[in-house]
């Protein structure tokens with residue numbers, strides 16, 4: 001990828017370092033230990049967390065924030081544990097995602113990956129029920145990803161045909177509530193859900 005010097009943002013690294021987890025960014029000396037230990041690279045050989053650090057240091061703001069690979073990281077923190085310079089690589093990637101989401105909300109960039117939509121649906125489910133509810137998650141995620149309810153339902157059926165049926169048969173997911181055969185298809189809310197609500201309130205306040 002050609003680097004256009006006039007498009008670089010020299011303040012980008014400071015923007016990242018102001019955020020929790022991004023503080024040690026400039027300590028990176030590009031040894032590549034993070035990439036060599038990343039389990040994702042076994043599945044996607046082109047994935048390279050070191051490159052995100054390098055591009056951020058160079059000020060390639062737009063290229064970093066619009067790169068779909070930014071959303072691949074599983075935040076397992078293997079890279080962080082191995083970094084000889086104490087760069088919290090997993091957290092730096094989270095910081096980059098948060099900046100990307102804010103820029104997308106402001107209409108400045110487009111995020112190509114559907115993962116932010118999935119994460120939002122996941123958190124909504126957690127906030128609502130206090131536990132994961134696969135069916136609820138899928139019903140929110142697919143229509144948003146596909147841009148319409150009908151297309152979303154079709155995509156969901158395609159994806160869940162084999163795996164979803166196995167979950168359905170075991171009472172792990174389903175469209176109906178009830179008991180007996182249908183028990184477990186709709187999650188009961190956890191006890192003390194107010195604790196979960198407080199966690200979400202706290203997170204929302206600290207995000208501002």
Ligand code: SF4
Nearest residue numbers: 028030031032034083
């Ligand atoms: S392991 Fe640490 S120092 Fe080495 S490239 Fe990755 S972030 Fe930089």
Ligand code: SF4
Nearest residue numbers: 038073074076077079
């Ligand atoms: S935190 Fe992300 S980049 Fe680091 S090792 Fe895990 S998956 Fe790879």
